[in-house]
Amino acid sequence: MSGNSYTCPYCQHDIVLQGDDVQYNEIGFRFPAGRVKHGLTGLRLNSYVCPNQNCQELAITVHWLKLIRYESVPTEQDAWGEHLHTWQLRPESSAKPQPEYIPSQIVKDYYEACRIRDLSPKASATLSRRCLQSMIRDFWGVKDKHNLYQEIEAIKEKVDTETWEAIDSMRGVGNIGAHMEKDVDLIVSVEPEEAQLLLGLIETLFTEWYVAKYDRKQRMGALKRLGEKKKAATRKTPDSAARDSS
Ligand SMILES: [Zn+2]
Numbered sequence: 001m002s003g004n005s006y007t008c009p010y011c012q013h014d015i016v017l018q019g020d021d022v023q024y025n026e027i028g029f030r031f032p033a034g035r036v037k038h039g040l041t042g043l044r045l046n047s048y049v050c051p052n053q054n055c056q057e058l059a060i061t062v063h064w065l066k067l068i069r070y071e072s073v074p075t076e077q078d079a080w081g082e083h084l085h086t087w088q089l090r091p092e093s094s095a096k097p098q099p100e101y102i103p104s105q106i107v108k109d110y111y112e113a114c115r116i117r118d119l120s121p122k123a124s125a126t127l128s129r130r131c132l133q134s135m136i137r138d139f140w141g142v143k144d145k146h147n148l149y150q151e152i153e154a155i156k157e158k159v160d161t162e163t164w165e166a167i168d169s170m171r172g173v174g175n176i177g178a179h180m181e182k183d184v185d186l187i188v189s190v191e192p193e194e195a196q197l198l199l200g201l202i203e204t205l206f207t208e209w210y211v212a213k214y215d216r217k218q219r220m221g222a223l224k225r226l227g228e229k230k231k232a233a234t235r236k237t238p239d240s241a242a243r244d245s246s
Pocket residue numbers: 008009010011012013050051052055056057
């Protein structure tokens with residue numbers, strides 16, 4: 001979210017939040033001085049309600065912050081110090097809703113990868129790689145390859161250079177998760193940011209492959225129906241009938 005513009009995580013509408021749509025609630029913990037190793041801390045609860053009449057969903061995030069001073073309620077901005085942790089309560093993850101014409105197993109893997117991104121970036125990256133592999137097999141019909149490396153090579157000529165380079169650059173992330181059995185002692189860490197980059201790639205491919213193909217099919221279908229309607233109408237006019245018989 002930047003400024004007051006907001007993309008609702010439920011309906012994906014771009015919205016400008018008004019005063020009524022946002023609420024902040026603050027709690028300062030009242031433990032005796034020196035009792036908690038983190039010092040004086042508190043929670044800041046941010047709630048956003050979607051103004052779209054068909055949605056009206058509530059998104060909730062909780063921030064755990066250091067308190068510089070604690071009076072009755074730490075509402076002033078300058079009372080808050082260092083940021084300690086954030087919990088995304090609603091929706092549970094940053095997953096974007098996907099249309100039902102994308103194979104459900106692929107979408108399920110994607111949702112799961114989003115849910116565990118912060119908890120286990122490595123497991124998330126592994127699931128994202130599985131998503132990528134399933135998409136290459138399903139969408140491009142790539143078969144009989146031994147691994148994801150070969151599968152990505154197989155679509156090199158089919159996708160545009162930019163897309164292929166993006167896929168290629170993500171190839172190494174989460175690699176160890178997919179080949180754990182080969183070397184159990186080798187630990188390659190995956191940062192949440194890397195796991196998120198992979199999720200971003202999956203989302204882009206959903207849009208550029210499945211959604212674009214579906215939209216094109218819908219447009220072509222509409223054009224075809226319009227063409228047939230025109231043709232049928234032309235056939236019915238007496239002028240054209242006369243022309244046809246001459
Ligand atoms: Zn919404």
